[in-house]
Amino acid sequence: MxxxxxxxxxxxxxxxxxxxxxxxxxxxxxxxGAEAVRPLRRAxxxxxxxxxxxxxxxxxxxxxxxxxxxxxxxxxxxxDLHRGVQNAAxxxxxxxxxxSFKVEATGALRGLDHSHYNALAVKNALVDRQRQRWGxxxxxxxxxxxxVLHLHLxxxxxxxxxxxxxxxLDGGGGSLHRRGWRAAMGLAPLKENLAAGLIALTGWxxxxxxxxxxxxxxxxxxxxxxxxxxRAPGLxxxxxxxxxxRDFGFRRWPDFDAAAWEREVTAARGSRRDNLADGRPLAxxxxxxxxxxxxxxxxxxxxxxxxxxxxxxxxxxxRAFVPPPGPPGILVCNPPYGARLGDRDELETLYADLGxxxxxxxxxxxxxxxxxxxxxxxxxxxxxxxxxxxxxxxxDCRWLRYDIR
Ligand SMILES: C[S@@+](CC[C@H](N)C(=O)[O-])C[C@H]1O[C@@H](n2cnc3c(N)ncnc32)[C@H](O)[C@@H]1O
Numbered sequence: 083m084x085x086x087x088x089x090x091x092x093x094x095x096x097x098x099x100x101x102x103x104x105x106x107x108x109x110x111x112x113x114x115g116a117e118a119v120r121p122l123r124r125a126x127x128x129x130x131x132x133x134x135x136x137x138x139x140x141x142x143x144x145x146x147x148x149x150x151x152x153x154x155x156x157x158x159x160x161x162d163l164h165r166g167v168q169n170a171a172x173x174x175x176x177x178x179x180x181x182s183f184k185v186e187a188t189g190a191l192r193g194l195d196h197s198h199y200n201a202l203a204v205k206n207a208l209v210d211r212q213r214q215r216w217g218x219x220x221x222x223x224x225x226x227x228x229x230v231l232h233l234h235l236x237x238x239x240x241x242x243x244x245x246x247x248x249x250x251l252d253g254g255g256g257s258l259h260r261r262g263w264r265a266a267m268g269l270a271p272l273k274e275n276l277a278a279g280l281i282a283l284t285g286w287x288x289x290x291x292x293x294x295x296x297x298x299x300x301x302x303x304x305x306x307x308x309x310x311x312x313r314a315p316g317l318x319x320x321x322x323x324x325x326x327x328r329d330f331g332f333r334r335w336p337d338f339d340a341a342a343w344e345r346e347v348t349a350a351r352g353s354r355r356d357n358l359a360d361g362r363p364l365a366x367x368x369x370x371x372x373x374x375x376x377x378x379x380x381x382x383x384x385x386x387x388x389x390x391x392x393x394x395x396x397x398x399x400x401r402a403f404v405p406p407p408g409p410p411g412i413l414v415c416n417p418p419y420g421a422r423l424g425d426r427d428e429l430e431t432l433y434a435d436l437g438x439x440x441x442x443x444x445x446x447x448x449x450x451x452x453x454x455x456x457x458x459x460x461x462x463x464x465x466x467x468x469x470x471x472x473x474x475x476x477x478d479c480r481w482l483r484y485d486i487r
Contacts, residue, residue: 091337092117094151095135096234096250097126099144102472102481103279107144110282114141133342139253139330140316140350143278143309146257149232149250150332152176157235158244159193160203167207167233170249175336177208179216182223186252189235191245204233204249228334230255253332262318262328263304263387265379271299272416272452274315276474278305280481283470284412284450286310288358290365291411295400295436297369300380300393302414307367307389312353319388324351354388366406367393401435403443410446413486416474419454430461437462440486449484456480 095116099107104121108128112119114137116128126145130138138148153170157163177183185208187201194200208231209219230252237245259275272280281302286292288310294302308315317325327347332338357363371377374397384390405411417436420429440449441464453459454477459466468483 092129092131095128095130096149096151097128097138097142097145098147098149099124099126100146100273100276100279100473102470103144103276106279106282110142110144111138114138132337132339133346135253135332136343136346137350139258139332140327140346141314141353143305143315144275144282146259146275147252147254149252152249152251154246154248156244157191157194157247162244163194163200163203163247164207166247167204167249168211173208173211174215177212177220177229179212179218179220181228182221183208183229183231184222184224184227185231185233187233187235191235191237194235200233200235204231230331251335253330253335255329255331258315261315261387263383264299265382265386270418272301272474274301274305276472277301278309280450280452280472281306281309281414283481284414284448286412288364289362290409291368291406292365293368293370293405293411293413294415295370295403295413296415296417297371297380297395298376298416300369300383300395302416303367303369303393304384304387304389307364307384307392308387310358310364311389311392312355312359313388314350314353317350319386325354325388364392365411366408368406369393369395370398370400370403372397372399401432401439403439405444405447410444413440413444413447413449415449416452419458429458433458433461434463437464444486447486449486451482451484452479453482454479
């Protein structure tokens with residue numbers, strides 16, 4: 083580790099999360115050791131040191147990315163932005179001309195209302211400084227940059243002048259919702275981090291059965307099994323040998339602490355179990371779909387995620403579903419809702435039939451259903467006891483809980 087960086091330094095971090103998962107993501111981050119955790123809109127703010135920043139990347143299931151704040155400054159326009167970026171960090175250390183970079187930008191201010199141009203303004207500020215200092219500049223690499231910078235602009239009080247600019251580093255090296263296990267996808271798969279968040283909202287802890295009767299490529303069940311069996315999402319299962327850590331961008335940062343990183347990777351590997359944390363076996367996890375091709379994808383995905391032994395897949399119509407014998411459990415599902423798949427009348431019949439089957443056979447079970455269309459969920463003829471607003475690929479959805487009597 084470089085002498086420029088004191089070991090115990092703490093910094094502000096913004097975890098970017100799917101809308102609707104802010105509260106449950108805040109709990110996850112606090113459990114993983116983040117401090118001063120505050121849910122925001124589509125984000126959770128917290129404070130970490132380097133070790134916990136690495137831990138979050140390895141083990142948090144819900145965020146897309148973790149932005150590490152470098153500088154925050156008042157911004158009234160282009161000149162403030164240019165100066166603020168140039169003074170935001172010791173760029174000789176963070177971005178020498180031999181390193182490539184890219185800039186992403188979100189938010190807006192009066193006069194700085196176009197993200198693409200704001201990102202260019204950050205890039206220009208950095209390369210201007212490099213040219214003055216070194217006579218040469220870094221190249222921009224959109225695919226595999228050494229450093230990913232993120233600018234967020236937020237307006238001040240209405241009618242007031244300017245606002246705030248926050249310049250951060252993105253440590254992920256790509257969106258963290260991609261775990262590396264999705265070799266195959268069915269139609270309209272859920273993002274892995276959304277699925278993990280939906281499961282967290284059900285409170286399922288692995289001690290009662292979990293069934294997805296319209297499981298598609300299996301995202302909900304695979305994420306559920308991974309969470310219950312301590313699979314770290316930042317580690318990829320290989321063909322034999324210990325799971326390998328993903329190539330996170332922070333490993334190329336000048337303050338990379340290799341010893342802290344190794345400790346966190348070892349701990350993440352150690353969290354992997356064949357049973358629940360308290361030693362009990364995982365309850366039955368069952369996926370069902372009427373499309374055998376999609377089930378083959380679910381099987382391949384579960385194998386790639388290292389949880390194939392714990393999930394049973396069966397082919398069949400959800401409307402003929404009879405739960406496994408034993409205590410009642412939790413049903414989760416993401417049926418087609420018309421925005422992307424399926425025909426309206428057919429779907430209404432499917433929902434009506436599904437409601438009837440569940441009431442006939444699954445009394446005592448809890449159903450959580452992801453709905454993108456309130457008219458279709460009406461056809462279930464059941465009354466939701468909880469409705470949580472979430473967004474699935476930009477579609478406004480509800481994660482609905484039904485207590486089946
Ligand atoms: C939106 S997709 C589920 C996607 C899944 N959550 C994933 O992440 O891959 C809906 C699934 O319902 C299945 N399906 C539709 N009608 C069905 C029925 N009557 N019985 C069983 N499966 C059905 C389709 O084959 C499809 O895979």
